[in-house]
């Protein structure tokens with residue numbers, strides 16, 4: 001399986017099953033998509049999704065697909081035969097399908113939900129080929145601290161990179177300069193300091209990380 005980032009903005013995700021798993025998947029997709037959860041009962045009240053209480057029979061499925069026009073469906077009921085029918089209906093319509101009760105034998109259009117770490121727009125995802133979700137969860141927890149403040153570093157280097165492009169700095173020199181900034185412990189420390197000041201004071205304007213990055217870039221430009 002190959003990981004890809006999929007833009008779900010303005011798309012609908014239709015989740016069948018309102019148990020622990022259906023609600024977890026719904027929360028995941030609701031970070032970006034409009035989510036509709038259909039189930040006979042719900043374990044959580046999801047303010048991020050529309051929850052429709054209904055008992056499903058296989059004959060109802062085409063109607064739910066027609067009304068929601070989903071980009072992706074999640075089959076997360078505890079009824080294996082119903083999940084199978086949901087998967088078949090999605091395949092027939094060329095709609096992506098996540099089957100929560102299977103780890104193999106996936107058909108075309110079938111996707112798995114990885115364990116995900118996010119800091120703003122910086123995302124890391126872990127999968128195990130479906131074999132060991134508990135390992136995905138464990139590794140996700142280990143990776144979490146690594147991504148702390150990564151979004152601020154992405155923002156800072158995006159600015160530096162754009163400036164170097166505007167100034168016509170050759171690509172190989174630009175690469176060395178950006179790498180030196182992302183690898184600098186001193187810039188990471190300054191970001192950490194500034195962000196925690198911002199978290200507590202709100203209006204703090206950080207310039208230390210930016211100044212440090214500029215110094216590093218200047219060193220690389222002089223050297224190369």
Ligand SMILES: C[C@@]1(CC(=O)O)c2cc3[nH]c(cc4nc(cc5[nH]c(cc(n2)[C@H]1CCC(=O)O)[C@@](C)(CC(=O)O)[C@@H]5CCC(=O)O)C(CC(=O)O)=C4CCC(=O)O)c(CCC(=O)O)c3CC(=O)O
Pocket residue numbers: 024025028098099100101102103104111112113114115116126127128129130131132133134136137140
């Ligand atoms: C194939 C996949 C399909 C999919 O759901 O997309 C799938 C399938 C199944 N999961 C099962 C069980 C568990 N799943 C978890 C947890 C997570 N499961 C997630 C993804 C995936 N699970 C996809 C593969 C991802 C990969 O490649 O690794 C995570 C990463 C993402 C998420 O769900 O958000 C999330 C952690 C999120 C986080 O914390 O970051 C735990 C741990 C726990 O609950 O503490 C257990 C109990 C331990 C165990 O059984 O291993 C069962 C058996 C059900 C049964 O026995 O009835 C099946 C079905 C089967 O294996 O056949």
Ligand SMILES: NC(=O)C1=CN([C@@H]2O[C@H](COP(=O)(O)OP(=O)(O)OC[C@H]3O[C@@H](n4cnc5c(N)ncnc54)[C@H](O)[C@@H]3O)[C@@H](O)[C@H]2O)C=CC1
Pocket residue numbers: 016017018019020021022038039040041042043054055056057076077078079082099100101133
């Ligand atoms: N992918 C994953 O991460 C995991 C997947 N699973 C699998 O996912 C399935 C669901 O797990 P849980 O959410 O813990 O189960 P659960 O029993 O809490 O929830 C199942 C939901 O499906 C609904 N449902 C079942 N038949 C229905 C019907 N005909 N019409 C409407 N709603 C119906 C129930 O009302 C319930 O809300 C399990 O059977 C298991 O195989 C379990 C753990 C983790």
